[in-house]
Amino acid sequence: MKKANKEHEIDLRSWLFKFRSRWYLFAGFTLLALAVAYVYVKSSERIYAFHSTLLLGDQQTGSKKAQELLELLHVQDKGIKVEDEIGLLKSADMIKSALQRLDFSTSYYKVPDHWLNSGFDLIKQEQFETTPYIVELDTSGIQLVDVPFEVKVLNDKEYELTVEGENVPRYNFNRHEVLGYVPYISFTKVLKFGEPYTDENISFTLRRNKKGAGEPPAKKHYFVLNSLESQVGQRLATLNIDPIERDSRVLELSTKGTIPDKEMLFLNTLMDVYVARDLEEKNTNGRKTLEFIDSQIATLTDSLKQSKQALSSFRSANRISNIDAQANSTYERLSQLEIDKAKLSTDRQYYAAILEEIENNQGFTEAVSPAVAGVQNPILANLFLELSDLNKQKAGYKTSATQINPMLKEVDGKIASIRSAIIANLKNLISSADIAIRETEKRITTLETTLAKQPEHERRLADLKGQADFIDKKYEFLQEKRAEAAISLATNTTDKKIVDRASFWGNGPVNVKPNMIYLLALLLGLAIPAGLIVLIDNVDNTIQGKNDISSITNIPFLGVIAHGSKSDKLAVKTNPKSAIAESFRSIRINLQYLLSSTNFKVVGITSSISGEGKTFCSVNLSHEFALSGKRTILIESDMRKPTFGKYFNVSSEVGLSTYLNQDMIADEVIQKTDIENLDIIPCGPIPENAIHLLELPRMNKLIEELRGKYDFIVIDTPPIGYVSEFFVLMKHMDTNIYVVKHKYTNKELLNQVNELYAAKKIKNIHIIINDLNFDKTYEYGYKRKASYYYV
Incomplete structure (x- = not known):
């Protein structure tokens, strides 16, 4: 949990060290940015605001x-x-x-x-x-x-x-x-x-x-x-x-x-054009208003003459006098005719209802309908009375006679005859009522025509007088408004006004501000390289130092190997006072201190991939053991890519492969070096089945034999990430050293060894960082000050 929190912390001192170590980038970009800013300031046209x-x-x-006039004329x-x-x-x-x-x-x-x-x-x-x-x-x-x-x-x-x-x-x-x-x-x-x-x-x-x-x-x-x-x-x-x-x-x-x-x-x-155009539009509106009024006055002049002439002609042609008495008499006659028409219409509807009941009601011959009680026609009333008497006789006969009785048949015949007479009489009455109604309507129409002529003359006379008065008032109104519009047009002004004429806005150019531009260029000159460094650092997924090791693995950290020349392969021997020699000396002491409670002799050195310097570390660590007075033997078990020939003058005819593949003794493959207390076993001829040779019992026999002769056995193993030989040799080792190279080894390559360590399949493993440049890492920057201790 603590480690996860540290991943989100920002180590400012570390970033400052990274920036300082690349000071030349800041200097170069700053000079370039200032040069570009200078060219921009000198070449840009000065733009001003107004x-x-x-x-x-x-x-x-x-x-x-004109506006007031348009309002009166209902113009929006x-x-x-x-x-x-x-x-x-x-x-x-x-x-x-x-x-x-x-x-x-x-x-x-x-x-x-x-x-x-x-x-x-x-x-x-x-x-x-x-x-x-x-x-x-x-x-x-x-x-x-x-x-x-x-x-x-x-x-x-x-x-x-x-x-x-x-x-x-x-x-x-x-x-x-x-x-x-x-x-x-x-x-x-x-x-x-x-x-x-x-x-x-x-x-x-x-x-x-x-x-x-x-x-x-x-x-x-x-x-x-x-x-x-x-x-x-x-x-x-x-x-x-x-x-x-x-x-x-x-x-x-x-x-x-x-x-x-x-x-x-x-x-x-x-602004002048805008104000002038506004005044011109106002003058145009004023002229249009005056022209409109003049056209209306010209039209009203003719209309006024025509209206007065029409009023005089109408009075002469119709000889209009007092028509109130005539109108009252005509209204009384018309009212009486309307009453007569209503009575005739009621009687007709009454007769039609009786006729409909007689024609539709089959039981009417046996009983008189209540609707006939108000019949005023004497003939029709008598027929109904006769019908009523016959119905009574028929009812009397039914109580004592059968249907075939002659008297009953005679009564039925009379009833049918009277019923036919009633129907014929009703039809005649309805026809007579229709004739009377039509005649009354003609008389009403005649009176209405006569009556309508009198108010039409009065109405027409009133219309002519009103029209003449309206035209006269409108003519006077327009004459007044014409005078006002003419005065307004002569004194017309614009409502738009120029408050401030154009002037400078601000104290200088709005686009080129030298001080601000140079400051911005300076900031960009510092920000761009800083951003590049941050980007490169985040994109770079290689091991940068001890902090990276502690953040991605729990494997104990043993130490670092200082950066040196590629030609200085045997740094411990050729330059014993160098920083590289001191690094191996420190690792040897740390290893002996950490494993002091164990009787360790066999040290396996491996890495993730080729090029991380595991052979270089194996050779120089073996040399350091030998210089400390310990009899040490170095075994080259990487039989796929042997590299001891770059470090020692050895024979490639015999070695580990010949020992495992042939019936040879250990002394025949062990080769002496010019370093006291240090012997080596090179890989020998490259075999076709390296892993099978390492699995033979002779490998275990060799290790046991060497344990009795030497204080330390250092095995240079193949990389874990490429082949499986390390896992075959792992059972022979008392401790393991895992080599990662500064700014070379990818962090993801440690996933495999992390899994092995977490599953406890590797015992006593430690990590060292090879080729670490103290000048390029903040974690070991303090060692630059100790350079006078090294030669």
């Missing part, structure tokens, strides 16, 4: 009198919206109108005579009024735009004009349109100031400018002709318009550019 303010006025547009009022006005100010049409007032179609540039411009034109400066020449365009001709025209002043009268470009637009400044493209153009001509030059692609005149007489000489002068569309695009890209506060009608206009006079002139002209 601003102005504009008041939108009240929420009405146009003449106030449209107030100012700040967003709409901002959109209008930033519209391409508004900017185009402002640019057409200005002479920005030609942009002048110079390339100063500076050492940065010796190879390339890095520093360029735009000029406005201090140019050594002025270009006068012939707008009726064709011009080449968006291509530089280089001008070299030869003397007061002549200049050299050079132009070169591809796909250059041919532009008409009168119509503001591109007429085509020139695929390629290149020429140099000597021309005279003040004389027009015209060809199929260009037409202008260059004149000397007195304002530019005192300008210092430059490496190059050139100008570019700009189409109106490109100028509008440039202005749209730099122009910003915002209210100074939310819901405020004061707008702040800001822009950026390299020429202060040019940018302020543009802002002021844009």
Whole structure:
């Protein structure tokens, strides 16, 4: 748990050591960054900020009198919206109108005579009024735009004009349109100031400018002709318009550019065009209002005459007098007829209901329906009375006679006859009622027609009088409003107001601030190498020091071997006072101290892969044992890739392979060295089945025999990561040394030995770090100060 927490801790001193050890990276990147910053500061055009303010006025547009008139005429009022006005100010049409007032179609540039411009034109400066020449365009001709025209002043009268470009637009400044493209153009001509030059692609005149007489000489002068569309695009890209506060009608206009006079002139002209256009729109609205009133007055004059003439003609034609008495008499007669019509309609409905009951109700012949109680017709009433008497007779006969009784049949016949008479009588009554109703309706229609004529005359007369009065009042109203609109148009003013004219914004350029740029370059010069070091350190998955060992494995750490020359293979012998010799001396002492309680003799030295220096460690550790007075023998068990020939003058004809493969004794394969107390057994001829030889009982016999003759037996074993010989030899060893190389061994290679150690399949194993450079690791940086102890 403690180890996991340490993985997330940041060792600042360790990182400072890593940064300090690579100081040259910081120095190089810092110098490079400062050099780039210097070039940027010198070559960048200075861009300045400018601003102005504009008041939108009240929420009405146009003449106030016209607005009042439009309100009375129920015309919808449209107030100012700040967003709409901002959109209008930033519209391409508004900017185009402002640019057409200005002479920005030609942009002048110079390339100063500076050492940065010796190879390339890095520093360029735009000029406005201090140019050594002025270009006068012939707008009726064709011009080449968006291509530089280089001008070299030869003397007061002549200049050299050079132009070169591809796909250059041919532009008409009168119509503001591109007429085509020139695929390629290149020429140099000597021309005279003040004389027009015209060809199929260009037409202008260059004149000397007195304002530019005192300008210092430059490496190059050139100008570019700009189409109106490109100028509008440039202005749209730099122009910003915002209210100074939310819901405020004061707008702040800001822009950026390299020429202060040019940018302020543009802002002021844009505001002037906006205000002038607003006044023109108001005047236009006022004139339209006056024209509208005049047209209405002209129409009302004719209408007034016509209405008065119509009123007089109507009175004469209809001889209208007092018609109230006639109207009352006609209303009384009409009311009486409506009552008669209602009575006739009721009687008819009554007769129709009786007829329907008689025709549909079969039992009606046996009993009189209650509906007939109110019958007023005497004939019909008598028939119903007769029918009632016959029904009574029939009821009497039924009590004492059968159905075939002659008297009963006679009564039934009479009942049927009377029933037919009643139906015929009802139909006649209904028909008579229909005739009477139609006649009454005709009389009602006649009276209504007569009555309708009288109020129509009165209504028509009232309409004519009202229309004449309305036209007369409207005519007087419009005459009054016409006078007001004429006064308003004569005194019309704009509601837009320029509050602040264009001025500088800030204390200097907004794009180039040397102190800040140099500070940023310095920070980048330090941050980039620091980031690279951090990145490399995180990407590098090799062993960097003891801390890496302790973080990825629990195997005990024995010590480190100092970094040395590759040619110094027997460092313990050739340079006994070196840091490498001292490292092996320290490992030998640590090993003896840790295993003092055990009677260890056999030391196995291995590693993960080839190249980590296990043979180098085996040879020098054996030499250190021998120098301490211990009889030591070194066995080369790596029979796949023998390397003892690089360290000792040995014979490769006999060795471990011949001992295991043939019937030889140990003394025949043991070879003496020029080092006292140190013998070796090289691998001998390389066998085809190395692992099988190591598994033979003779290997165990050899180790046991050597235990009796030597104090220490050091076995240089094959790497664990490649072959399996180490696991065969492991049973013979009293202790094992696992070699990892500084900044060479990958951390993941320790997974295998970690698993073996965790499963307790390896006993007494220790780790050492080989080839550790004290100057490149913070953990052992203190040993650099002890260099005077070593030779």
